[in-house]
Amino acid sequence: MGRLFRSEFLKLRKSSIWLLIFVSPILSLLLGLSELSEIEELGQHQWTATLGIMTISHAILFLPLLTGIFSSFICRYEHVGGGWKQLLSLPVSRRNVYLVKILIVSLLIAVTQILFITGLFFIGWMKGYPADIPWGTISTSVIGGWIACLPLIALQMFVSVAWSSFAAPLAVNVIFTIPNMMIVNSESFVPYYPWAQPFLMMMPNSSDSFGALNVSSETLFIVIFGSLILFLGSGLVYFMRKEI
Amino acid sequence: MSDFIIETSRLTKKFGSRKVVDHVDLKVKKGEIYGFLGPNGAGKTTTIRMLLGLARPTKGSIQIFGKDIRKEKLAILKKVGSLVEYPSYYGHLSAYENLEAVRILLDVPKSRIDEVLSIVRLTNDAKRPVKGFSLGMKQRLGIATALLGNPELLILDEPTNGLDPSGIIEIRELIKSMPKEHGITIVVSSHLLSEIDQMATQVGIISKGRMIFQDSISTLRAQSTSKIKLTVNDVESAWKTLLTHGYTTDLSQNNLFIENGSDEKVAEIVKSLVQNDYSIYRVEEERKSLEEIFLELTGKEGGL
Secondary structure, three states: HHHHHHHHHHHHHHHHHHHHHHHHHHHHHHHHOOOHHOOOOOOOOOHHHHHHHHHHHHHHHHHHHHHHHHHHHHHHHHHHHOOHHHHHOOOOOOOHHHHHHHHHHHHHHHHHHHHHHHHHHHHHHHHOOOOOOOHHHHHHHHHHHHHHHHHHHHHHHHHHHOOOOOOOHHHHHHHHHHHHHHOOOOOOOOHHOOHHHHHHHEEEEEEEOOOHOOOOOOHHHHHHHHHHHHHHHHHHHHHHHHHO | OEEEEEEEEEEEEEEOOEEEEEEOOOOOOOOOEEEEEEEOOHHHHHHHHHHOOOOOOOOOEEOOEEEOOOOOOOHOOOOOOEEEEOOOOOOOOOOHHEEEEEEEEHHOOOOHHHHHHOOOOOOOOOOOEHHHHOHHHHHHHHHHHHHHOOOOOEEHHHHHOOOOOHHHHHHHHHHHHHHHHOOOOOEEEOOOHHHHHHHHOOOEEEOOOEEEEEEHHHHHHHOOOOEEEEEEHHHHHHHHHHHOOOOOOOEEEEEEEOOOOOOHHHHHHHHHHOOOOOOEEEEEEEEOOOOHHHHHOOOOOOOO
């Protein structure tokens, strides 16, 4: 498993795709900076308010899209050059190959989250937000957002492994991500829509303009872990049986 | 334990209802260069993919190094180097990095990369991205990758595809040298008989999924029956004259042919022609080439 990870990391490092980890944090940072003037005298709420603003584009749009883009890319160089048959005729287990690919994408998303939150701290430092940073809210938001991405990664990996076309998995991803903007406003659909989960997990509770946030965290975790097990399991079974 | 490195038993692969590989019993002994021959689409690559565990047999079993591939796949693959169909590569990596990505998985020393690069003479291009390589260079990189793990068994599917004549000779010499120098067993597939003829010690011919011949290449050569061709001045009357003397010959293309003629019979026919005042221009032996045997075995659609 460790060797597979190193080999995979080498292939990833030399492609330029990992640079995409910077896109969403930078955009969110700019967004957070530009909205800054409207937040006044909120005390500690300055932190959560800014986090809320930054979260909207990041969690509704970019995070779900990035799961798909990273998954497609990490499979693309195997599809294009016949890498699958070379990789799988080496003494490596298929299960580990699949899990390592998912692990790599999860790490890329984790780094994206860390950069995102670095952006928030940067804004706070620039504007002189209160020193008592609401660590609980922020870490729940960042880590929760990352966990909510895992089922999406599992599903996108399944699709990316199955289809040798690069565009098809991305199309699936976009088709399911775009309705997010509507679905996050719908109390009845949002808890069960996997693409909306990163947003639900990341949005700090202070802004209650979204009805869906009344959904209990238990429900969310059941939906997230349920879909993770479903997508990961079916993807893994498919890959183990796939004829190369 | 049997002395076969590869032994398949009634290996069958169906795609839908079509049998692509049909009850193939492949047997490869240690130290052999096994030429796996067949027209395009005969089932060579499918068989090789099953040998490497990339595809699952519909029926039948595969034993490599005396181990069942279903149970001990990773232990087997550790000792197998392979190149399947067109070469595999990561275009965004250099040749060196491509080998490094595989080396990490095989856990062999780094020095092995330089060794295999020099074997296939890619040392000077090692730092270039592979996407700029010619097909022949990619093929050589594929062979280098196959050699990387010091394999005991090398499975090469169409290894000389896309190589220029000097590259073909180089790879052929390389393949021929390996059993002697390192005791490696090699399976080489090809749709070109001349290719196999120049390398292989054993040959297996597959056509439409069935193994139609499997033996040493000298046995295959022995199958070539010879004919005696007579060129005479007046063919038709000579043929009739011979017939009245009780000798049957075939008349075609203005020549007389004697099938399976013993030396005595040939001598008698020649004698009787001379006695009847025919001018004999040539008496030649015609041997069927391996190509013709191959075509005969694989049927007419087995285009080379």
